[in-house]
Amino acid sequence: ADLSRLPVYEPGLAEVVGEARGRNLFFSTDVDGAIAGADMVFISVNTPTKTYGKGKGMAADLKYIELCARQIAAASTSDKIIVEKSTLPVRTAEALKSILHNTGNGVNFHILSNPEFLAEGTAIADLHSPDRVLIGGENDGAVRALVDIYASWVPRERILTTNLWSSELSKLTANAFLAQRVSSINAISELCERTGANVEEVARAIGTDSRIGPRFLKASVGFGGSCFQKDILNLVYIARSYGLEEVAHYWEQVITMNDHQKQRFADNIVQTMYNTVSGKKIAFLGWAFKKDTNDTRESAAIHVADA
Structure with a gap:
């Protein structure tokens, strides 16, 4: 097979696929047959932000998850462990359970999160040696069955087990905290420009504080990618659905700051060009949302170009 034609660019991915394919990695279009023969099924489909109906613009669209669950239910003739890999709002497992357990065919499903x-760009290293x-x-x-799979290469002390809801919420929270750091340093970058401070020097100064650390403190046009904005909006939606308005507003501000930074960057370009870009050629060096990926989802470059 021509591994140079993988649809996703990720450093080291082609080598991993090349080594595993035909040994313990197989591709099939017989989905029902594969489900029927499996002891454990991973659901890794897209969960984009809803563009319609209740929760439009904030909640995760679970239609792909639901379609998967229905297909698994229909194709299963023996007990299965179902593993949620997709980033999901808290309590999605409830919906999965409801679909899977009401099939009436006597099959038992255990759901794990x-x-x-x-991270895109470092996914293979993250896979080999996860935090x-x-x-x-x-x-x-x-839980033990899935722990045993990971334990073949991940030290046991790095495998954390929690209840279902804690696991689901931890993913959203981790991305929200990382995005928050980006928005925080970007907010300071605007202050630096007004006062004559250098944001890189400020970032270095605070990054050497062991309580803060240096990562995700690089001032930029703002964060992009398929996860950060989607996951924070999801967190905001969940908080609002429980009536936690202050919590929702707090996390929403991370997105507001990110949108402001992208717009500010675009405005600075136009201002530098005497407030007109008519008839001028502008080159964008990089269209993906970050280096070492071909993923352009939510890329800040797209927003700047549109502005």
Whole structure:
């Protein structure tokens, strides 16, 4: 197979696929047959922000998850462990359970949450040596089965087990905290420009504080990618749905700051060009949302170009 034609660009991915394909990695279009023969099924489909109906613009669209659950239910003839890999709002497992357990065919399903912490651009290194693997579930046997898979290469002390809801919420919270750091340094960058301070020097000064650390403190046009904005909006929606208005407003501000930074960057370009870009050629060096990926989802470059 021509591994140079993988649809996703990720450093080291082609080598991993090349080594595993035909040994313990197989691709099939017989989905029902694959489900029927499996002991454990991972759901790794997209969960974009809803563009319609209740929760439009904030809540996660679970139609792909639901379609997966229905197909698994229809194709299963033996007990299965179902693993949520997709980033999901808290309590999605409830919906999965409801669909899977009401099939009437006597099959038992155990649902686990195993959120994905691989970062684009460093996903293979993150896979080989993760900071932690998080597994949430209520059935000890099912949790142990997934722990044993990871334990073949991940030290046991890095495999954290929690209840289902803690695991689901931890993924959203981790991304919200990282995005918050980006928005925080970007807010300071605007202050630096007005006062004559250098934001890189400020970032270095605070980054050497061991309580803060240096990562995610690089002032920029703002964060992009398929996760940060989507996950924070999801967090905001969940908080609002429970009536936690202050919590929702707090996290919403991270997005507001990010949008402001992108717009400010675009405005600065126009201002530098004497307030007109008519008839002028502007080159964008980089269209993906960050280096070492071909993913352009929510890329700040797109917003700047549109502005």
